[in-house]
Structure formats: structure tokens, C-alpha cells
Amino acid sequence: MCQLLAMNCNVPTDIVFSFTGFATRGGGSDIHKDGWGIAFFEGDGVRHFVDHEAAVASPVAALIRRWPIKSKNVIAHIRKATQGQIALENCHPFVRELWGRYWVFAHNGDLKDFAPLQDGPYRPVGSTDSERAFCYLLQELRRRFGDCPPELPQLRDALQELTAAIAAYGAFNMLLSDGRALFAHCSTKLFYLVRRYPFAQATLADDDLSVDFSQVTTPNDRVAIIVTEPLTTNETWQQFHAGELKIFVEGSPLDV
Amino acid sequence: MCQLLAMNCNVPTDIVFSFTGFATRGGGSDIHKDGWGIAFFEGDGVRHFVDHEAAVASPVAALIRRWPIKSKNVIAHIRKATQGQIALENCHPFVRELWGRYWVFAHNGDLKDFAPLQDGPYRPVGSTDSERAFCYLLQELRRRFGDCPPELPQLRDALQELTAAIAAYGAFNMLLSDGRALFAHCSTKLFYLVRRYPFAQATLADDDLSVDFSQVTTPNDRVAIIVTEPLTTNETWQQFHAGELKIFVEGSPLDV
Numbered sequence: 001m002c003q004l005l006a007m008n009c010n011v012p013t014d015i016v017f018s019f020t021g022f023a024t025r026g027g028g029s030d031i032h033k034d035g036w037g038i039a040f041f042e043g044d045g046v047r048h049f050v051d052h053e054a055a056v057a058s059p060v061a062a063l064i065r066r067w068p069i070k071s072k073n074v075i076a077h078i079r080k081a082t083q084g085q086i087a088l089e090n091c092h093p094f095v096r097e098l099w100g101r102y103w104v105f106a107h108n109g110d111l112k113d114f115a116p117l118q119d120g121p122y123r124p125v126g127s128t129d130s131e132r133a134f135c136y137l138l139q140e141l142r143r144r145f146g147d148c149p150p151e152l153p154q155l156r157d158a159l160q161e162l163t164a165a166i167a168a169y170g171a172f173n174m175l176l177s178d179g180r181a182l183f184a185h186c187s188t189k190l191f192y193l194v195r196r197y198p199f200a201q202a203t204l205a206d207d208d209l210s211v212d213f214s215q216v217t218t219p220n221d222r223v224a225i226i227v228t229e230p231l232t233t234n235e236t237w238q239q240f241h242a243g244e245l246k247i248f249v250e251g252s253p254l255d256v
Numbered sequence: 257m258c259q260l261l262a263m264n265c266n267v268p269t270d271i272v273f274s275f276t277g278f279a280t281r282g283g284g285s286d287i288h289k290d291g292w293g294i295a296f297f298e299g300d301g302v303r304h305f306v307d308h309e310a311a312v313a314s315p316v317a318a319l320i321r322r323w324p325i326k327s328k329n330v331i332a333h334i335r336k337a338t339q340g341q342i343a344l345e346n347c348h349p350f351v352r353e354l355w356g357r358y359w360v361f362a363h364n365g366d367l368k369d370f371a372p373l374q375d376g377p378y379r380p381v382g383s384t385d386s387e388r389a390f391c392y393l394l395q396e397l398r399r400r401f402g403d404c405p406p407e408l409p410q411l412r413d414a415l416q417e418l419t420a421a422i423a424a425y426g427a428f429n430m431l432l433s434d435g436r437a438l439f440a441h442c443s444t445k446l447f448y449l450v451r452r453y454p455f456a457q458a459t460l461a462d463d464d465l466s467v468d469f470s471q472v473t474t475p476n477d478r479v480a481i482i483v484t485e486p487l488t489t490n491e492t493w494q495q496f497h498a499g500e501l502k503i504f505v506e507g508s509p510l511d512v
Binding site: 042044045048049052053059060063067087088089090097099101120121123124125126142170178 | 377
């Protein structure tokens with residue numbers, strides 16, 4: 001099993017604090033040492049970093065811990081291989097293009113005998129159940145909506161149905177973003193919180209580090225963090241229900 | 257106009273020496289300061305780095321100058337914006353998936369009024385003529401060969417025809433790789449050389465740096481470098497003919 005981390009905000013924000021705690025789990029405080037990856041949307045573009053070294057030992061992870069890349073949508077993943085060998089092409093997040101936008105996807109869980117008909121233009125490059133599920137999702141979205149991206153409520157309904165169908169094959173906690181919205185589906189375990197005014201101090205569970213967010217934010221900032229296991233010890237994390245799909249836009253969970 | 261650099265080898269090789277000279281042109285010794293990017297195949301996976309900062313000032317470029325990532329196929333690009341604003345989504349190289357493999361593409365040149373019918377699954381995310389040409393190439397390859405990747409001679413014929421058609425709209429020097437072969441098309445300017453045994457010393461044209469390749473290679477190593485302008489002052493670079501498409505496999509240009 002793996003661990004997931006995502007951030008969705010209303011202003012471009014750096015993820016250095018959360019990534020520092022999260023990356024410590026990649027071979028440091030935890031067993032997730034079979035690679036890691038992170039993707040940052042910046043406008044319509046994506047910065048995509050993957051590595052099959054443990055995150056604690058990776059020179060790219062060290063760069064990201066120091067370099068405050070600002071983004072409104074970030075998805076990160078640390079891997080404990082269950083299916084697929086330890087190789088770059090099996091590291092999450094995965095990136096594909098649909099409707100002229102990049103889509104980024106990461107998965108925690110294990111799908112058994114998930115072998116959908118793949119007759120669309122999206123084919124896995126690696127050998128994970130996760131990339132297979134991502135390609136299937138995009139194939140089915142394209143099949144339903146053709147060349148025209150749907151509005152958010154229609155997209156939500158389609159993803160609700162597709163994620164439920166995939167989750168019938170096993171644990172399917174997943175994060176998906178097109179750089180505008182962030183979709184999070186929980187099948188077994190996922191938490192979130194929204195940091196907003198008045199901001200307070202937060203202390204990492206995995207690292208000897210605190211940040212007083214009131215010193216580095218403005219009153220209008222809003223930041224949602226979605227993660228497999230709560231990252232901080234002194235904030236209240238909300239647990240997703242099994243089967244729940246949430247959409248985050250501009251730092252808030254939506255009711256659509 | 258932009259500058260291109262590619263490497264194709266028979267054993268995974270680092271590109272630190274060539275990239276150091278090349279990146280110096282990105283805002284240092286040259287005017288190419290509107291972003292840069294590099295993609296390394298590693299097995300079937302790709303490490304993809306893009307930045308809209310000048311390469312000389314970019315923290316990621318600094319990391320790559322220090323970190324010897326080993327790869328058999330690398331494509332790099334430094335950008336002088338002609339079409340499309342300075343933005344991450346407009347930085348080359350671009351990456352898409354076709355036939356279950358990643359394809360990496362970079363372009364030097366300027367296409368005028370190139371607006372092909374884009375009715376396949378590949379759509380540009382940014383606003384460059386280059387990404388439009390890449391999406392068109394993949395669309396047409398998929399249209400000709402369906403779900404079955406062709407053999408190299410058939411692929412070469414198709415690319416020869418498609419690159420010639422695109423070059424009718426303007427300068428189309430381009431690099432394309434699926435991680436197995438590297439395709440290089442010249443319409444106005446492109447050079448290459450093959451480094452092989454007996455290896456000698458090479459001295460960068462843009463930087464005060466020499467490497468004695470005989471000290472860092474084995475007699476079986478073979479490395480082809482393809483570039484817009486020769487990188488070294490003491491090696492013999494071959495110039496491509498206008499309209500020439502070359503395929504490099506395992507460090508050698510092929511006759512197919």
C-alpha cells in the first residue's frame with residue numbers, strides 16, 4: 001500500500017511544509033521506500049517529478065523540500081510496491097492529456113483481477129493496476145463526453161459511477177486533478193482539512209517541524225490538504241466515508 | 257527560434273557535459289531565456305523537467321548539471337518564444353503516450369498558419385505551433401497504424417512524409433523519441449556526431465570545460481549527440497541536409 005497527499009488552494013501556495021512530513025514517510029519513518037512522485041500544476045502546465053529511489057534519499061525530493069514551488073493543485077505519492085516492479089514507469093502520479101488539459105492521478109490500494117477492456121487511446125506504459133485504472137477512467141470519460149468536456153456536476157456523476165465500479169475490485173483511494181478541480185475518492189482511508197483564516201500553528205507528526213501559518217498567509221487564503229494519514233498532531237482532520245468522492249475547488253470541498 | 261539537444265546511446269549515459277554547455281546558452285551566452293526543458297527515458301519511464309525560467313537561473317537546471325541521470329535517450333530544449341506566451345505549458349519537450357509508450361518531442365523553428373484538423377485524441381494544452389505539430393504527428397500515426405505500432409521502416413516512411421508536410425509551413429527541425437529510437441528531422445539547421453572508441457578529449461564551446469571521454473567510457477560505448485549548433489570546438493560535427501530525417505538507435509544513425 002502507498003500513501004497519498006494532495007493540496008488544492010485558492011491562491012498558489014507552496015507545499016514545502018506538508019511535503020517535508022510526507023516525504024519523511026518515504027523510507028524514513030515508514031516503509032514506503034519503493035519510489036515516490038509529485039506533480040504541481042502551474043497555470044495549465046505541470047511540473048512532474050518521479051523517482052524510484054526512496055523519497056528520503058532522492059536528490060529531487062531534497063530539491064522540492066527546499067524550493068517553494070507555488071501551485072493551486074498538487075498531487076504526491078509515496079510507493080510501497082504491491083503490483084508492478086520498482087521502476088520509474090510505475091511511479092505515481094501518472095499524467096495524461098484529455099480535452100486539451102493535463103490530468104494527474106495517484107492511487108493508494110490494490111485492485112485484484114482488474115482487467116477492463118482497453119480499446120481507447122489511453123494505454124498503460126508500466127505494469128501497475130493503478131495506471132490501468134487511470135487509463136480506464138480517461139477512456140470512459142472520453143467515451144461518455146466525446147470531445148466536449150462536461151460541466152462539473154456531470155463530471156462528478158460520471159466519476160462517482162466509475163470510481164465505484166473500479167472499487168469493486170479492491171481498495172481504490174485515489175486523487176485526480178485537471179488543474180482546476182481536485183477529485184478525491186476514498187474506499188478505505190483518506191483524510192482532509194481546510195486551513196483558512198484565522199490560521200494557527202501546525203506541528204508535523206513525522207518530523208520535528210512547526211509552521212505558524214498566520215505568518216505566511218493572508219486572510220483570504222484557503223488551502224485544502226488531502227492525505228492518507230493525518231500529517232499534523234494539533235489540527236482536526238476529517239475522515240472520508242467509504243465510497244465518498246469529494247471535489248475540491250479553490251481550497252474548499254464542493255457540494256455539487 | 258530555439259535550440260535543440262538530444263542524446264541516443266547504447267548504454268545509459270549521463271548528459272552532464274553536453275547539458276552544461278547547452279544550458280549556458282539559455283540566458284547565459286545566448287538569447288534563449290524564455291524557458292527550457294529536458295526529458296530522460298529511464299526504462300519505459302520518463303523524467304521530465306520543464307521550467308519557464310532561463311536555464312542559467314533555474315534551480316532544476318542546476319540540479320541536472322550536478323546529478324548524473326543515466327539514460328539511453330534524452331531530448332532537451334531551450335526556448336526563445338516566437339509563438340505562445342512564456343508559460344510552463346509552452347515549454348518543450350512535450351510528452352504524450354501512444355501505443356503504451358511515452359513519446360517525447362521538441363521543435364526548433366516557426367510554423368506559419370499551421371492549423372491542421374485535430375479530430376483525434378491528442379490536443380495541445382499550450383498555445384505553441386510546436387505542440388500542435390506534435391499532437392498532429394501522433395494523431396496521424398495513430399490514424400495510419402491503429403492500435404498496432406509499426407516496424408521501424410514503416411514508421412520512418414510515415415514520419416518522413418508527415419515531417420515534410422509540416423515543414424511546408426515553415427522551419428521544422430524536430431526531435432522525437434519513444435525511448436527506443438530517436439528521430440531527428442532537419443529543415444534548416446541540425447548537426448550530429450557519434451562518439452565511439454577510441455574516445456578523446458572534448459572541449460565545450462560555451463563553457464570553460466573539457467572532458468576526456470576515454471576516462472569515463474568503455475570501448476563498447478557509443479553515443480550520438482544531435483544539436484542545433486555544435487557544442488564542442490575540437491570534434492567534427494556532421495550537418496544534416498535540409499529535409500533529412502535520421503533515426504538513431506543504440507548510438508548510431510540507421511539506414512532503414
